[in-house]
Amino acid sequence: MKTCSWYNKGMENTAENKGLQQNRESVDDLKNENAKLQHELEMANAKIKWYEEQLRLSAAKKYGTSSDNVDEAQISFFNEAEITARPEKEEPKLEEITYERSKKRGTNKPSFDDLPVERIEYEIPENEQVCEKCSSSMHEMSVEVRKELKIIPAKVCIVEHVRKVYACRKCQNSGQNTPVITAPMPEPVISGSFASPSLVAYLMYQKYSAALPLTRQEKIFSDFRIEISKQNMSNWIIKACELWLDPFFERLKEELLKETFIQADESPLKVLTKDGKPAGSKSYMWLYKSGAFGKKISLYEYQQSRSGKHPKNFLNGFSGFLQTDDYSGYNSVENVTRVGCFAHARRYYTDALKALPKESEIESTHAHKALEYFKRMFRFESEWKDLSANERFKMRNKNLKPAMEAYLSWLQEVQPKIVRKSKLGQAVNYSLSNWELLSNVLKDGQCELTNNAAERQIKPFVIGRKNYLFCKSPHGAKASAMAYSIIETAKMNGLNPFYYLKYLFEQLPNTKLSTPYALDHLLPWSETLPKECLKTFESKK
Known part of the structure; x- marks a missing residue:
């Protein structure tokens, strides 16, 4: 039986079409697989780039400078010798070096003016004051003086408070009934203890101002044959804080809450034993300080967590501008206008530069462009630092506002072009997401461009924490907060923290808190404070 030719030809075409269809599907599958692999490769490269960024940034933080300023010619710390080399730079002459060094020698410093002088004279006996040529007597021609700074270790002595009691012998x-009169005597800082106001003040000063742990203080006392255990020292500090610094702290807090601009920050602290929490869990030391135009106050508060309820409770009654970082816990504070920190925003860009590869051209990067905007804004602020709040408010709206608007336009332009999870992407997103907080600096001249003042103020606590590592109990942590508050507030007001603490512990046990203003004569800005509480430099200005 013969098959039609047209039928055979149709069958062949059908088979050919089916083959072509299969080939097309195979090609599409390969294209899809290629696209998938290409996407996975891009993802892998992005991850590798991110890890490289983290590695470079970690190395820069470990071995490089901690400053936010990045030298444009020194993006990598590995080529420091090549970068800093200047073949055209002439070497200084030996005479210049000798002169520069000789100028710094001696004890002609203002801080030495009030020190007592111990004079030791060296003379030749009269019978030897004879000229070796003519045997005539010699006269004093001139005097050569060499000055040294002598250290006398702390002197410790026992003070006996002897109070006499009088009676009428005739009666x-x-x-x-015989009348009895007892001579008045000041109250002790701690009843039943041999700790004096000066001793407690000295222990606090050493620990919270000089960052010297009680263990080391115990060793130093022992070296001078004075046995005082660190347990006794700790008990005295906690007791003195609870009895006397606590009400004084509350009085300072009243004054702080009257301000209209406050800066805040917080830092972790390890406390070994706490109720309801495992030993060694993380607590926080919170800082609240006044601005440059108000009374100078810095207060620290210990809390067991980083919850937003703590700043809300502490700042209850405060109304004004609150400057912090972007931590959302401060959002719970009522009746305040939050102000952001341009230093935090800038720090993201400096991190982005530090994370760049060694061969990168900094000038061509977005991070470098952003830092140019920041340089302009910070240059304005440095020019206005001596202006009043009202004058600074006017200058900011005239000059700083256009600079900020230009930076915002740049942010909106560059955001779609960058990888969101990269360091640069994080920097851009930080500024955009916090733009309302950052722009609030324009609302009042009291506001600062950065929260650096609060970060500097909490640094003494951070330095101390590195030395004593932790607090043994919540009572000790709370006492530390009060001690830091008094000491740092004293420093801000130009006081010597040791003499100020000593004066407080002499006066507070003998002050009746019968009126709300009973402590005002002891406040760090009081004009009735004794001169010994003032720092030497401050008292001479």
Whole structure:
């Protein structure tokens, strides 16, 4: 039987079409697979780039400078010798070096002016003051003086407070009720203890101002044959804080809450034993300080967590501008206008530069462009630092506002072009997401461009924490907060923290807190404070 030719030809075409269809599907599958692999490769490269960024940034933080300023010619710390080399730079002459060094020698410093002088004279005996040529007597021609700074270790002594009691002998002999009069004597800082106001003040000063742990203080006392255990020192500090610094702290807090601009920050602290929490869990030390135009106050508060309820409770009654970082816990504070920190925004860009590869051209990067905007804004602020709040408010709206608007336009332009999870992407997103907080600096001249003042103020606590590592109990942590508050507030007001603490511990046990203003004569800006509480430099200005 013969098959039609047209039928055979149709069958062949059908088979050919089916083959072509299969080939097309195979090609599409390969294209899809290629696209998938290409996407996975891009993802892998992005991850590798991110890890490289983290590695370079980690190395820069470990071995490089901690400053936010990045030298444009020194993006990598590995080629420091090549970068800093200047073949055209002439070497200084030996005479210049000798002169520069000789100028710094001696004890001609203002801080030495009030020190007592111990004079030791060296003379030749009269019978030897004879000229070796003519045997005539010699006269004093001139005097050579060499000055040294002598250290006398702390002197410790026992102070006996002897109070005399008086009675009427005539009444006593007649058998009548004998009147008795007792001489007045100041109250002790801690009843039943041999700790004096100066000793407690010294221990606090050493620990919270000089960052010297009690263990080392115990060793130093022992070196001078004075045995005082660190347990006793700790008990004295906690007791003195609870009895006397606590009410004084509350009085300072009243003054702080009257301000209209406050800066805040917080830092972790390890406390070994706490109720309801495992030993060694993380607590926080919170800082609240006044601005440059108000009374100078810095207060620290210990809390067991980083919850937003703590700043809300502490700042209850405060109304004004609150400057912090972008931590959302401060959002719970009521009746305040939050102000952001341009230093935090800039720090993201400096991190982005530090994470760049060694061969990168900094000038061509977005991070470098962003830092140019920041340089302009910070240059304005440095020019206005001596202006009043009202004058600074006017200058900011005239000059700083256009600079900020230009930076915002740049942010909106560059955001779609960058990888969101990269360091640069994080920097851009930080500024955009916090733009309302950052722009609030234009609302009042009291506001600062950065929260650096609060970060500097909490640094003494951070330095101390590195030395004593932790607090043994919540009572100790709370006492530390009060001690830091008094000491740092004293420093801000130009006081010597040791003499100020000593004066407080002498006066507070003998001050009756009968009126709301009973402590005002002891506040760090009081004009009735003794001169010994003032720092030497401050008292001479």
